[in-house]
Amino acid sequence: MTFSTMIDAMSTQPSGARISGSGRALGARCITNAELAAVLESSDDWIVQRTGIRTRYFIEPGQSNTSLALEASRAALDNAALNASELDAIVFATLSPDMVFPGNGVLLQEALGVAPIPALDVRNQCSGFLYALSVAGAWIRSGMYRRVLVVGSEVHSTGLDLSPQGRAVSILFGDGAGAVVVEAADTRVQEGGALEAVRLGADGSGARLLFCDRPGAAHHPSITSEDLEAGRHYAQMEGRQVFRRAVELLSQEIGALIARHRLDPQRAVLVAHQSNRRINELVAERTGIPEDRVLHTIEQWGNTTAGSIPMALDLARREGRMASGDPVIMAAFGSGLTWGTTLMWG
Structure with missing residues (x-):
């Protein structure tokens, strides 16, 4: 390859990535607080x-994590005006796969009929979607792939302790999936779903603040x-400590993102992980983002872990909650402890 040919090849590489389509899906059954309260010895x-939760959705027999992901993925592909056959890869974030192994990525690949494209599972719980998005963005910017389906999907309902002993955790979670299509962008523009690089972090010293260790290969038997x-x-969860660290760290990371990109927080739209409405309210207050620019979906959907950000993003895109060129901040914090932030231009 001559030097000029090399330069020409480099010039054809995408300089960025953008979200071109989104979709979401929910479990079939709406569960009210009153219904849960009756078995958890609690109250609305x-x-x-x-x-901040009033309802959440649980799957019914015949539904699964894969079926929710398939519904969300088809909606995202339709929104992007693409066929599944045009995808180059799948990245699937979940903590609640249909099987211990293999991962849900290959099950979704089969359901979409897109073999033999690669399918990667990501297990980073609440921040899983942003970890998955970082992989897709890196693949695209490197020129490895041009169109990647990124999915966050969870089924919590089949693994909840629906007794008074499990109340603190079981009131939080619902079943749902969100998906986005990430495509190569020939130029870096601050609109049309253009994505900045995802900033990630982790602190394993907090791993046992929110965890589930059975079944686990460290135990004999598992x-x-x-x-x-x-x-x-x-x-198992230490709720107060997780709440405090989430507020502190998300405020710090979002504040740094605003400073790094010289954003006007009054224009920003916050699409954060939906673990607790009060966390997102406090983070917005500390970072100067107006309350009416904060997406809250936890009231009707509960905490859908890896699904929460792409589901909220899909709602915002379809309801016109962001204007062209608006800075859209995505942020998550959770088990691990792990976290992530990124900026998308509306």
Whole structure:
């Protein structure tokens, strides 16, 4: 390859990536606080005051994590005016796969009928979608692929402790999926879904603030009848510590993003992970983002973990909650502890 040919090849590489389509899906059954309160020995007021949640959706027999992801993916492809056959790769973020292995990415690939494109699973829980988005963006900017489907999908309902002992965790979660199509952008423009690089972080010293360790290969065997009786297969959470660290770290990271890109926070749209409405309200207050520019979906959908950001983003795009060129900040914090932030231009 001559020097001039090399320069020509480099000039054809995409300089950026953009979200060209989005979609979402929910479990078939709407679950009210009153319905949960009856089995958790709680109340609607108690749940709303602590979380902001009023309803969430659970799957019914015949639905699965893969089926939710498929519905969201088809909606995203339709929104991007693409066929599944035009995809180059799939990145699937989830903590609740249909099987222990293989991952849900290949199950979705089969359902879409797009073999043999690569399918990668990402297990970063609440920040999983942004970790997955970072992979897709890097693949595209490197020239490796031009169109990547990024999915965040969760089914929590089949793994919740629906007893008074599990109340603090079980009131939070719902089932849902969000998907986006990420495409190569020939030029870096600040509109049309253009994406900046995702900024990621982790602190394993907080791993046991929010975790589920059964079944786990560190145990011999990975799970026992005694573990099941003790409820060790259910998620464990130190709620107050997670809340405090989420507010502090997200405020810091979003503030840094605003400064790095010299944004006017009054124009920003905040699409944050939906773990607790009060967390997002406090973060917006500390970073100067107006309340009417903050997406809140937790009231009707609950916490859908890796699905929460792409689901909220799809809602915002379809309802016209962002204007062309608006800075859209995506941010997540959760189990790991892991976190991520990125900027998309509306």
